[in-house]
Amino acid sequence: MDISVVIPLFNEEESLPELEAWIRRVMEEHNYSYEIIFVDDGSTDNSWKIVEDLKASNSHCRGIKFRRNYGKSAGLNEGFLATQGDVVITMDADLQDSPDEIPELYKMIVEEGFDIVSGWKKKRYDPITKTIPTKLYNWVTRKMSGLKLHDMNCGLKAYKSKVVKNIEVYGEMHRYIPVIAKWAGFTKIGEKVVQHQARKYGSTKFGMSRFINGPLDLASIMFVGKFGKRPMHFFGSLGLFVSFMGFAILSYLSICKLFFDQTGIAERPLFFLGMIALLLGVQLFIGGFLAELITRNAPERNSYKIEKRI
Numbered sequence: 001m002d003i004s005v006v007i008p009l010f011n012e013e014e015s016l017p018e019l020e021a022w023i024r025r026v027m028e029e030h031n032y033s034y035e036i037i038f039v040d041d042g043s044t045d046n047s048w049k050i051v052e053d054l055k056a057s058n059s060h061c062r063g064i065k066f067r068r069n070y071g072k073s074a075g076l077n078e079g080f081l082a083t084q085g086d087v088v089i090t091m092d093a094d095l096q097d098s099p100d101e102i103p104e105l106y107k108m109i110v111e112e113g114f115d116i117v118s119g120w121k122k123k124r125y126d127p128i129t130k131t132i133p134t135k136l137y138n139w140v141t142r143k144m145s146g147l148k149l150h151d152m153n154c155g156l157k158a159y160k161s162k163v164v165k166n167i168e169v170y171g172e173m174h175r176y177i178p179v180i181a182k183w184a185g186f187t188k189i190g191e192k193v194v195q196h197q198a199r200k201y202g203s204t205k206f207g208m209s210r211f212i213n214g215p216l217d218l219a220s221i222m223f224v225g226k227f228g229k230r231p232m233h234f235f236g237s238l239g240l241f242v243s244f245m246g247f248a249i250l251s252y253l254s255i256c257k258l259f260f261d262q263t264g265i266a267e268r269p270l271f272f273l274g275m276i277a278l279l280l281g282v283q284l285f286i287g288g289f290l291a292e293l294i295t296r297n298a299p300e301r302n303s304y305k306i307e308k309r310i
Contacts, residue, residue, distance in 0.1 A: 002032040003106060004085030004161075008075030009093035010041045016050045016093060023099045024058060030103050037062045038093075039079045042069035073174040080164035086110070088164050092155035098195045105158035108190060115163050115186035118149050118178055119156035121196035137175070145179045149191050152178060156194050160186075171220075235288030243281025249274030 005023055009016070020036060027034045038051045040063065051063040064078055076090060087109045091097035101119065108117045134153060141152050153175045167180050178189050227234040253265050253274065265271055 001035060001085040003034040003087050003089060004083035005034065005036045005089045006076060006079035006083060007036065007091055007093050008039045008041055008072050008079065009047055010069060011043045011045045011047060012093040013046045013050050015095045016047060016054065019093060019095055020054045020058065020061065026099045026102050035060050035062055035084060037079045037082055039075035040065040041075045042066045073169045073171055076174050077169040083161065083164060086161050088159045088161055090155060090157050096196060097156040101156060101194045105192065108192065109158050109160055113188060114190040115160050115188045116178055116181055117158040117190045117192055118151065119154035119194035120151040120191050121154055122193045123196060141176065141179065145182065147178055147182060147189060149178060152176060231291035232288040235284050235291060239281045239284030239288060242277050242284060246274045246277030246281055249277065
């Protein structure tokens, strides 16, 4: 199969028939073998009924329905597990992503050899309350990850099948899939300017929670990607630094006491700072050892992303 299109959705009953017809037209014009996987994230409207009707009229359609709303990351993760195509395309269900971009995205994966191609909505039709935070998050993510992408959170992306089969997306981490893929060893990541359209039906699912969840998930990805299999390198280094700081403070106070006969050293704030730093450093070391014990005995300790076996 050439292409799997994964579409997570939540309360998008008006847009689904138009989106399916648009995708079908593009696929038939280019003679692609394809499937469309709709993942209903606990919609409370008639979205699932629409998906069932689309399945009845188009055998290329498939559907996954969650019992309740889990979030876009969960929808993408389940959709990725179900894909059969050589190239996986993701897009939002609100008609703001254009299926006419699919042929060029497919070409960049198949002919130009990219692992991931991320869409860049250079000209957006979103309100300023959405565009300003998006620009800020993209800037921060570029600086932290080293990926030179303008629009990390664009729903329109293309992947080699092996990429989506080797990553796990949860929480709010769908915003940082290119970063997750990079840490999994897929480094050929490209970008394509794509058309962005104003929302035609329904209302945006943009929420204030992303201001908190987004940075926390990015920090988790960066930490796990770098120290997930060697936690002692993080906790041990931090413990050494803090312990050394505490040891230096207490050594200074001890010298003052022995050679300069200063009284009341134990009552000085600096003394308590040194004691706290020393104790905190020891605790960080213990935390590092415990993390090493957990990871070394975890079943996925030696589970690595292997591209080929001979």
